[in-house]
Amino acid sequence: MLKLLQSVFFPKFANETNFEDETRLTLAYRMSLFLAVAIGILSVILFIYFHIEVAFITLIAFFTVLVATIYIYRTGKFRTPTIIFNLIGAISCTIPLFLLENQPHFLNGLWMTINILFAFIVIGSKWGIGFTIFHAITQSIYYYYYLDDQMEIMRNLTHEQLIATVVNGAICFLIIGYLGWENIRTNELGRKKLNEAQDVLQVQYNIISKQNEEKTVMLKEIHHRVKNNLQIITSLLRLQSRELENPEAIAKFKDATHRVIAMSMIHEKMYQSDHLSTLHLREYLHDLSSDLVSSYQSGYHVNLKIDCDIDSIGLRSIVPIALILNELISNSLKYAFDDYDNCLISISFMHYQGKKCKLIYKDSGTWKAPSRQGSFGLDLIESLTDQLEGTMDLKTYPETIFEITFSPQEDH
Template sequence: MNTNQAWSQTQNRIDSLKRLLAHTPPDTNRTRILLQIGQQYYDNYNVVRKSRSSSNIGDVHNLLDSAIGYARQVVNLSSGTKQLSQQAQALYLLAKCFSFGESYDSTRTFDYYQQALKAYQQLGDKPNAAKVLENWADLVRLRVGAKKAMPLFMEELAIQQSYRDTAIYYTLERIGVLHHMMGNYQPALQAYLQSLRLAEQSKNIGYQIDINGRLADIYELLGDYERAITISHKRLRLIRSQRGIESINYLAGQYNILMILYQKYHKPYLARQQALTIIELTRQDPHQKSLPLTTYLAESYVVLGRYELAEPLFKHLLPLYEKPKNLSGLTDIYKHLGELYWLTKRYEQAQYYYQKALAASQQGRFPDKTVSLLRALFKIDSAQGHLRSALLHFQLATAINDSLFNQTKNRQFEELRTQYETEQKDKDIRLQKQQIQVLSQQQQLQNQQLLQDRLVRNSVGLGALMLLLLLGLTFNRYRLKQRSNQQLQHQHELLLAQQEQLQTQQTEIHHKNQHLQRLLDEKERLLKEIHHRVKNNLQVVMSLLNSQASYLSDRAALSAIQQSQHRLQAMALIHQKLYQTEGIARIPMADYIEEVVAYLRESYELPQPIGFDMQVEPIELDVTQAVPLGLIINEAITNALKYAFPKGRSGTISVVFHWLRPTTFELRIADDGIGLPPDYDPAASRSLGMTLIEGFSQQLGGELSIRSQAGLTIVLTFSEHQLTALGSPTDYSYQ
C-alpha cells in the first residue's frame, strides 16, 4: 500500500469521526472523539514523514497543524478529574507534535511534556508516565545533549522499578548509551551488564544480541580485547540460534568484528580464519551486491594480503558513499584505501586518501577517527622523509588526544567534586542535628541533677541513721568477698595454664599446615615445569624432524615426517595449556581444538578454499583424555585435508564436540569430500592414521564409527574418565 492509499483510508476514518462529532454533546465522549481525530492526523504525518513522499497530499505540515488544533481543543474542553485521562493524552500528543521540524519549540515542547507527566502521575498511571519520560529524554538527548537527558532517564528508571516493569532493561541500555557518549565507560559497562542480566531472565534473544554488541564495543574501548572476543563469540552463537535474522550480511558483519578484534589482539592467524569465513559467506550470497557485504569482503582481502582484489572493491564503494555524503562511511572508505596503499608502499596515493579521510572526519566531527588519521599521516611523512610535516601531524594528533582525555577527566573530576560537596553538606547537617541533640540531653541531665540534689538534702538525716548498720554489713560482706576473690584467682591461674597449652598446640598445627601448603605449591610448580620442559622437548624433536626433512627427497618419507610433526604439535599444545593455566590437569578443549585446526589449516596451505564449521562447547577434559582426543582430531583433519578434496576441489570440514549426557561426550568430524573408495574397509586398514584413530579410541574406552556417505564422517562417543588398560587417571603415554 503506497502513501496516497494510506492517506485515503485515514481520511475516511477522520471524516467518519467528524460526522460522529457533529452529533455528540460536550462531554467525555466528545473529548475522546476529538482526541482520536488528532491522533489520526499525527499518525498519518509520521507515515508521510518516514516515507519522504508527500505527492497529492498537500503540505505535510498541515497534518501536524491539524493534530495540534484538535489536541488543544481537548485540553480546553477537558476539566475536572473525570476527564484528566483525556487531558493527559492530549498534552502528550501536543508535546510530540511540537518535537518535529519547523514546529519544534523547546520551551513549549518541554512544558507540554512536564504537564503530561504531572497529569499521568496524578492518575497514578505509572506505565504512561514512564513512556512520557522516555520520549522526553530521547528528545533532550538529540536536541540538547546526553548530560541533560540523564536525569530524565533516571526518573523513568525509578518509576519502572516501582511497578516492576519487565522491560526495564531497555531503559538501562539507554542509560548505558548516554554514559558511553559522555566517555564514562565504567558506568556504561555496569548499566549494560545489568541490562543483559535482566534480558537473559526474560529470554529476549534479539535484545541480548544488541546488548552484547554494545558490551563488546565497551571492552574494545577499554583495551580488554580478550573479553571483547569472548562476548563477540557469544553474540555469534545467539545470532545463529535465531534463524529469522541469520542472514549473510548479519553473519558476515559479526565475523568482521571478530577479524578486527583478533588483529588488535595480535592473533593474525585467527584474524585470517575469520576473513576466509567472510569470503565463503559472500559466495553463498546470490546477489553479491550488498554494500556492507562488499565492505567486509574488501577488508578480508586486506587481512589476507590480497591487495589486488581489495582495491577495486573499495573504489567501487566510493561513489556509493560520496553521493549521499555519508561522512562516517566516507571517512572509513578513504581510510581503508589509504591503509591499502600504505601496505603496498605507494606512499603518495596513501597520503592522498588519508588527507581526504581527514577532511571528511573533521567535517563530521569524529575526533577519535581524526587522531588515528593524523597518526597515519605521521607514519607516511616519516617514511618519505618529510620530517617537518610528520612533526606537525604528530603534534596535532597528540593535542586532540590530550584534549579528549582532559575533557573526560575534567568531567569526571567535576562530578566527583559535586558529589564531595554534597556529602560535606549532608555531613554538616547531620553534625548540627547531633549538636542540638547533645544540648537537649545536657539540659535534661541538668534538670535531673537538680532533682537529685534536692533528694540528697532530704535524705541526709535518714542516711546518718542507716550508716552504722551499713558499716557493719559492709565489713561482713568484705570478708566474704575476699574469700571469693582468692578462689577466683586460683581458678583463673588454672585457665591461663590451659590456654597456654592450647595455644602451643594451635601453633604447632599452624606450622604443619604452612609446611604442607609449601609442599603443595612446590609440587604444583614442579608439575608446571615438567609440562613446560616436555613441551620444549617436543619442539626440539619437531625441529630435528624438520632438519632431517631438508635432506630427504622421497615424498613418502617427507609426508611421514610432516605427519609426525603434526602429532608432536598436538601433544605440545596440551602441555602448553597445562603450564599456562591455573589448573594443572584440566584442558579447555574449545581453545585447544581451535588452535589445532588453525595450525593444520596454515600448515597445508591448500590452493582451494576449505571452510571450517567449528561447534565446540566449553568442555574441560582431564589431561589423560585430552591427549588421545587431540591426536584423533589431528589424524582425522590431516586425512581430510590430504585426501578429501583432490584436484582443487573446495569444500567444508565440520568439527563438533559436545555433551550427549552429563558425563558422556560426542566428537564428530565430517567433510563433504570424495569419501572412501567403495571397496575400502576401515577395520581392515593398515594405514598408520586409521590405526592411531582406532587405538586412541580404545584408549578412551569409546565407541568409534566411520561412515562414507556424501563425504566421510567419523563419530566417537566416550565418557569422562572411562579409560582402558592403555591409560589411567594418573598415568598416560603417547603410544
C-alpha cells in the first residue's frame, strides 16, 4: 500500500528530454493531483450545502483534472492535457458568472487567479498572458454590470451557502499556497541540479585544460625537434657543398640549403609562439628576408620594404608561402640587380576580397633570366601556388612583379 501511494504521489517519469521539461512535468502532475483532490472535496461539499448547478460545473472540472492527471501519469506528457484543463478551468470560472443568477460568485476571482498562476508556471508565459487578459476582461465586464447584485447576494447568504463559501475560499488559498510552494521547491531543485552540473563541467574543464597544456608542451617539443633536425640537414648540405668544385652544383646546394632554412625558421617561430596553430606573419617575413639577404653576401645594400596587415596564418599556408618567398628573394639577389644603387625588394601581404589573401612581390631590378622555361625555381613557385589553390600573375617589365592570390587553408 505504501509503495502504491509513493508511486502515485512521487512517480518517476522516464522520458524527460531536459531539466526544464522534467520540472514542468513533475509540477504539472503534482498540481493536477492536488487540484483533483481539492476540487473533488469541493464538489462533494457543494452538492451537500450549495446549489446543484454550481456543484455540477465543479464536478465537470474535477473529472477533467482527474483525466488529465491520469494521462500525465501514464504517458509522461503534460503540455496538451494541462492546456485542455486550463481552458476548461477558465470556462468553468466564467460561465457561472453570466448563466447562474442569484448565486454568489465572490470567489470566482480566486479560481481565475489559480488558473493564471498554473498557466504561467506549467504551460508558459504566452498562455499565462492569454489567460490573464481573458479573465481580466470577463471579470471587468461582470463587475461593471452585476457588482451591485452580487453584493446583495453576499449579504443574504444562507448558512449552508456561507459554509460552502468558506470551504471554497480555504481550498482556493490552499491551492495558491501549494502552487507557490511547489514553484519554490522546483526552483531550489533547479539550482541544486545547476550547481551539480557546474561542478561536473568544472571538473571536465580542469581535465581538458590539463590535457591542452600537456599537448601544448608536446607540440612545442615537436616543433623544437623538427627545427633541430632541419638545422642538422642544413649543416650536412653545407658540409657536402664544400667538397664540390663545380660552381653550378655549389649554387644548387646553396639554394637547397636556403629552402631548408626557410622551413626551419617556421618551426622555430612556432616553438617560440604562444599559439602553436598560427604564425605571426610580419615578424616571420622580416626575419626570412633579412636572413636571405645576409646569407648571399652580395656586397651591396638591399633595402627591404614589408607591408603586412595579416596578423597570423596557419601552418598549412605558411610553408608554401615561405618557400615561394625564398625562391623569389633568392632570384632577385642572384639575377635582378645590375645597378647596385637603390636596390629594393618589396613584399606586400594583404587581405583581399574578404577571406582571400594577396601576396605581391616586386623588386627594383630587371631579372637577367626572367621566367626562363624549364627553370626549377619558377616551376617550384607554380607548384606551390597550386598547393595553395591560388592563382599567380607575373609581370617582368618595366619591373618584376609577382601577384599570388589564395584563400588561407585551415589547419586540421
